[in-house]
Amino acid sequence: MKTIIQDVAALFETHFNALHEVLFHAPGRVNLIGEHTDYNNGFVLPCAIDRGTYLAIKTREDNLIRVVAGNLSNAASEWPASLPVEHDKNNAWADYIRGVTEQLLKQGHTLKGMDIAVLGNVPQGAGLSSSASFSVGFATACNAINTLGLSPTEVALCCQAAENEFAGCNCGIMDQLISAAGEAGHALLINCGDYSYEPYAxxxxxxxxxxxxxxxxxxxxxxxxxxxxxxxxxxxxxxxxxxxxxxxxxxxxxxxxxxxxxxxxxxxxxxxxxxxxxxxxxxxxxxxxxxxxxxxxxxxxxxxxxxxxxxxxxxxxxxxxxxxxxxxxxxxxxxxxxxxxxxxxxxxxxxxxxxxxxxxxxxxxxxxxxxxxxxxxxxxxxxxx
Incomplete structure (x- = not known):
């Protein structure tokens, strides 16, 4: 049986007529307890799960970012990694990562262009953070490919700001932080007031x-x-x-x-x-x-x-x-x-x-x-x- 990694690699090759260079993954999450407390600076107890978003990526010589979304009938969006970052009126899903691009550029980072194929197995619309998994996977890839030196917490904060300011949802930090910093076999007790966390098996x-x-x-x-x-x-x-x-x-x-x-x-x-x-x-x-x-x-x-x-x-x-x-x-x-x-x-x-x-x-x-x-x-x- 083909794996999702094989599927996202095949999607990349089909859409971009090339082979990918690197693969990234970010998990979805389930919150065990602590609901609607995160944006009130409170406590949450989520764990990352073995369902997530997979990204096959090849860098480009220019600063153009091109993305194809396998879960959305291969819908595609592209934009230059330069300010100002515009919304894609036909692809609202792209706001989650266009917003990350904007946040990284505002922080003074320079980003390489990338071709990206995305495929996920987090049920969409089920409340398991498919959107945070998507944005954290993209931000983690940007961080590594451009050697930005961001910690998992900084990646999460970037993605939260993107969702708040660009995608238009005033979410708290939980979804992004657990996707970025999850630990195998553990839930994380996250203090959303100072972003500290402690693992619990x-x-x-x-x-x-x-x-x-x-x-x-x-x-x-x-x-x-x-x-x-x-x-x-x-x-x-x-x-x-x-x-x-x-x-x-x-x-x-x-x-x-x-x-x-x-x-x-x-x-x-x-x-x-x-x-x-x-x-x-x-x-x-x-x-x-x-x-x-x-x-x-x-x-x-x-x-x-x-x-x-x-x-x-x-x-x-x-x-x-x-x-x-x-x-x-x-x-x-x-x-x-x-x-x-x-x-x-x-x-x-x-x-x-x-x-x-x-x-x-x-x-x-x-x-x-x-x-x-x-x-x-x-x-x-x-x-x-």
Whole structure:
């Protein structure tokens, strides 16, 4: 069976009538707990997964960047690596890497031209960060090919700025940082206030199960930016720089100064930060009963206080929960409004749980959910030995 590396190499050869020189890869991610806390300078606990974006690249003599996207019917976009960087009105996907080009040029870097073929196996629109994987893979390639000397954190910050300022989504740092800095076999407890992170091993007896609800979502066109504004409003009312610095007692004191909706948004973030720290310790101690409780509370908070789940997502969480005996956890993952559920389940139960949930979910929703058993993987890197 052909591999995705062989496929992206063949795509390059077919489209550019040449052989590629180098290969790069950047993973997608799943967030185990800590949702909508990243842009509030809080804590998140994601891991990179063994699904990602692959780039076959050949440098050019000029400064033209040409990209063909295999997952989008071989749509192509090209632009010069010089300021100002323009939007491609016909290919919105290219904004994620055109924006990276702009950020690197603004930092004073000079970039070589490149021909690039891109192919990914992160389900698009599922909330597993296909867009961050794409931009981090491109930025990692630019960093290596042009010997820019950027750290994984600096690569992530560049990609975040590109998504915020060029692609138009006010995302936090989590997706880009875990894609750039992930560690095999580990989740990273990331402090989004100072970008520091600490690895926590995923216990060997647990499987990372990701269940794609097939309810498509898109951050730029969703209510993501609205939630961010509500969080900023709550922080302003409480007189703190971000919800990271808020407490439940301070929130209670300020309740009569904000709408019920804004109050509940803040309550989610404040409680989710503590749950995330506690979940990292639960993993370290293999305290699965506590992990189960924390992930359940996280989902309820996202459903009732942050209001980003859907009926289909809630159903999947309930179906998985029926088969867990406090020996794992399950919750919605990602920005919300569709996408995926993440479950940490005993490896010995993984296949049975997957088989048990798909039929009742189909009967209730007429959607064919898809399960993925993923490994916690390393961050973006060259694939050339």
């Amino acid at each position: 995923i216990p060997e007896d647990l499987a990372i199960m990701i269940i794609d609800s097939k309810v498509k979502r898109g951050l730029v066109d969703s209510e993501y930016n609205t939630r961010r504004k509500q969080c900023e409003e709550a922080a302003l009312i409480m007189g703190v720089s971000s919800l990271r610095d808020a407490t439940l007692s301070l929130l209670a004191e300020s309740k009569n100064k904000m709408t019920d909706e804004v109050f509940r948004r803040a309550k989610h973030v404040i409680t989710e930060n503590q749950r995330t720290i506690d979940a990292a310790e639960a993993l370290a101690n293999k305290n699965y009963t506590l992990l189960n409780k924390l992930m359940a509370e996280s989902h309820i908070s996202m459903r009732d206080d942050f209001e980003v789940t859907t009926s289909q997502i809630d159903l999947l969480v309930d179906l998985v929960g029926e088969h867990l005996d406090n020996d794992g956890g399950v919750r919605m993952t990602g920005g919300g409004f569709g996408g995926c559920v993440v479950a940490l389940v005993p490896k010995v139960k993984a296949e049975a749980i997957s088989n048990a949930i798909l039929k009742p979910y189909k009967e209730a929703t007429n959607l064919d959910a898809e399960t993925h058993i993923c490994l916690a993987s390393a961050g973006a890197a060259s694939l050339n030995t």
